[in-house]
Amino acid sequence: MKKIIYRKLLSDCFIFFLLSLFSLSVIIWVFQAVNYLDLIIDDGRDFKVYLGYSFLNFPKIITKIFPFAIFFSFTYVLSQYELNNNLLIFWSFGISKIKLVNFFLVVSVVATIISILLNAYLVPKVQDIAKSLIRNSNINVFENFIKTKVFNDAIKGLTVYIEKKNENGDLKNIYLKKQSSPDQFQITYAKQGFFKKNFETQILVLLNGETISSNGINVTNFSFSQTDYNLSNLESNTSTYIKTQELLTKDLFGCIFYLTKFEKIQIKNFRVENCRNDNLQNIYRELYKRIISPLFVPVLIMISLLLIMKSKERINYSKYRITIFLFGFIVIIFSETVLRFISNSFFQNLKFIAIPISLVILFYLFYIYKLQFINLKK
Numbered sequence: 617m618k619k620i621i622y623r624k625l626l627s628d629c630f631i632f633f634l635l636s637l638f639s640l641s642v643i644i645w646v647f648q649a650v651n652y653l654d655l656i657i658d659d660g661r662d663f664k665v666y667l668g669y670s671f672l673n674f675p676k677i678i679t680k681i682f683p684f685a686i687f688f689s690f691t692y693v694l695s696q697y698e699l700n701n702n703l704l705i706f707w708s709f710g711i712s713k714i715k716l717v718n719f720f721l722v723v724s725v726v727a728t729i730i731s732i733l734l735n736a737y738l739v740p741k742v743q744d745i746a747k748s749l750i751r752n753s754n755i756n757v758f759e760n761f762i763k764t765k766v767f768n769d770a771i772k773g774l775t776v777y778i779e780k781k782n783e784n785g786d787l788k789n790i791y792l793k794k795q796s797s798p799d800q801f802q803i804t805y806a807k808q809g810f811f812k813k814n815f816e817t818q819i820l821v822l823l824n825g826e827t828i829s830s831n832g833i834n835v836t837n838f839s840f841s842q843t844d845y846n847l848s849n850l851e852s853n854t855s856t857y858i859k860t861q862e863l864l865t866k867d868l869f870g871c872i873f874y875l876t877k878f879e880k881i882q883i884k885n886f887r888v889e890n891c892r893n894d895n896l897q898n899i900y901r902e903l904y905k906r907i908i909s910p911l912f913v914p915v916l917i918m919i920s921l922l923l924i925m926k927s928k929e930r931i932n933y934s935k936y937r938i939t940i941f942l943f944g945f946i947v948i949i950f951s952e953t954v955l956r957f958i959s960n961s962f963f964q965n966l967k968f969i970a971i972p973i974s975l976v977i978l979f980y981l982f983y984i985y986k987l988q989f990i991n992l993k994k
Contacts, residue, residue, distance in 0.1 A: 618709060618710070618711055621705065621706060621709060621711065622719060625693070625697070625706075626723065628693050628697075629689055629690050629693045629723075632689040632692060632693055633685055633686055633689035633690075636685045636688055636689050637678060637681055637682065637685040637686075637689075638678075640681050640684075640685060641674065641677045641678050641681050644677050644680075644681070645670070645673070645674050645677050648670075648673065648677070649670045652666060652669060652670050652673075665749050665750070668746070668749050669746050669749050669750065672742050672743070672745055672746035672749070673742075673743075673746060675734065675738055675739050675742050676739050676742070676743060678734065679731070679734050679735050679739050682731050682734070682910075682913075683731075683909075683910075683912060683913055683916060683948055683951070684945075684948055686727060686913060686916060686917065687916035687917070687919070687920060687944045687945075687948065690720075690916075690917055690920040690921075691919075691920040691923065691937075691940065691941055691944065694920055694921070694923040694924065695923055695937055698923060698924070698927070698928050699928055703924065712987070713924055713925075713983075713987045714983060714984065714987040714988055716921070716924060717918075717921055717924075717980070717983045717987070720917055720918075720921055721914065721917075721918075721976075721980065723917070724913055724914035724917040724918070724976075725914065727913050727914075727917070728910050728911060728913045728914055731910035731913055732906070732907055732910045735905065735906040735907070735909070735910055736865040736906040736907055737864075737865065739906075740861070740862060740863060740864050740865060740906075741864065743861060743862040744858075744862045744863075744864070747858065747859075747862055764778050764779060764780055764781050765777075765778075765779060774792065774793070774794050774795075775791075775792070775793040775795075776790075776791070776792055777790070777791035777792075778790050778791075784810075785810055785811060786808065786809075786810050787808065787809040787810060788807065788808055788809075789806075789807060790804075790805065790806045790807075790808075790809045790820075790822060790825070791803075791804075791805055792804040792805075792845065797832075799830070799831070799832030800830060800831055800832055801829075801830055802827060802828070802829045802830075803827070803828045803829075804822065804825060804826070804827045804828075804845065805825050805826055805827075806822035806823055806824060806825030807823060807824040807825060808822075808823040808824060809821055809822045809823060819844045819845065819846055820844070820845040821842065821843075821844055821845075822840070822842070822843050822844075822845055823841065823842050824840075824841060824842075825839070825840055825843070826838070826839045826840070827840070827843075860890070860895070860898050860899060860902050861902055863902075865903070865906060865907075868899050868902060868903055869903075871891040871899055872896070872899060872900075872903075872962075874891060875891065875892075875893055875896055876962065893960070896960040897958065897959060897960040900958050900959070900960065900962075900965055901955055901958045904954070904955060904958050904965070904968065905955065908968060908969055908972070909951055909952075909955075911969075911972035911973065911976075912947065912948070912951040912972045912975075914972070914976045915947055915972055915975045915976055915979065916944050916947060916948070918975075918976060918979035918980070918983075919940060919943055919944045919947065919979070920940070920944065921983070922940050922943075923937065923940060925986065947975075951972070954968050954971065
């Protein structure tokens with residue numbers, strides 16, 4: 617019977633956790649996906665690239681919401697159990713409060729492992745795949761990013777200016793500057809133009825214009841009544857640099873061992889483009905977010921268990937619930953704020969690793985003292 621009760625409580629917490637996690641994540645993802653429209657509008661990317669990039673950022677949102685969702689879920693469910701007298705069933709069947717604490721402590725360890733796996737493995741892998749979509753995609757929606765009376769430099773080495781653009785897509789007074797080096801450039805001016813597709817290649821047809829070319833020594837120019845400007849194989853100015861947050865966890869550890877010259881452990885073939893001492897602090901911060909920050913999950917669950925310490929019959933029970941919720945919210949903010957104090961020294965960062973572990977131990981000792989020693993004195 618006790619197993620059924622435990623299973624029912626865990627099931628309620630888990631279901632509510634999933635509902636809150638995914639509902640909040642979807643809301644944030646929708647707002648974020650709107651911002652990603654710039655990939656199409658301003659950068660000329662294909663709609664498939666936009667969809668793929670947007671969906672691949674969903675796991676990152678989940679990991680951000682994970683601590684709050686788990687704290688909110690456990691706090692809400694335990695609160696409802698108390699208000700509906702369901703916790704009385706626990707006590708009447710001989711389940712002591714300290715046993716319930718032990719049960720949730722085990723659950724919190726499992727939740728922490730899941731959170732670490734998401735942060736340390738899944739999210740970096742997915743972020744790398746998402747950035748690969750941008751790196752490996754071409755600009756193929758030129759009409760979207762070209763705006764009138766604005767110098768558009770979304771394409772690498774190419775500046776585009778168009779004075780007017782009508783509803784049919786016809787362009788007027790077009791200026792194109794293609795620069796391969798400081799001394800080598802090509803400037804093209806045309807009175808009119810329009811886009812056309814030749815199989816998979818997109819071409820800008822220019823009418824009544826002139827082209828001026830310079831190779832650093834000689835300058836040439838020629839006039840034309842019509843010419844085709846090939847827009848294939850153009851690269852975007854969007855950064856394709858691999859950021860620290862997109863690197864695999866093993867690569868970050870490999871960089872640390874390399875920079876600190878830790879000879880006992882060496883990871884071969886690690887991929888960190890900016891593996892330098894001046895970037896060591898950012899690497900430690902990223903590892904904190906992936907491995908240390910999830911250790912606050914047991915702390916948050918221990919805080920939610922404070923709800924079993926007082927009965928709803930007590931005066932100011934509502935204020936007590938609000939205080940617990942605010943306390944947990946402050947801990948979540950604190951876990952994110954600690955990130956700013958991470959330094960480039962491994963030994964100085966050890967104290968931040970000890971914070972969540974120490975808090976869990978203190979909370980557990982508090983429950984033992986309150987629920988066992990005090991009861992023995994009575």
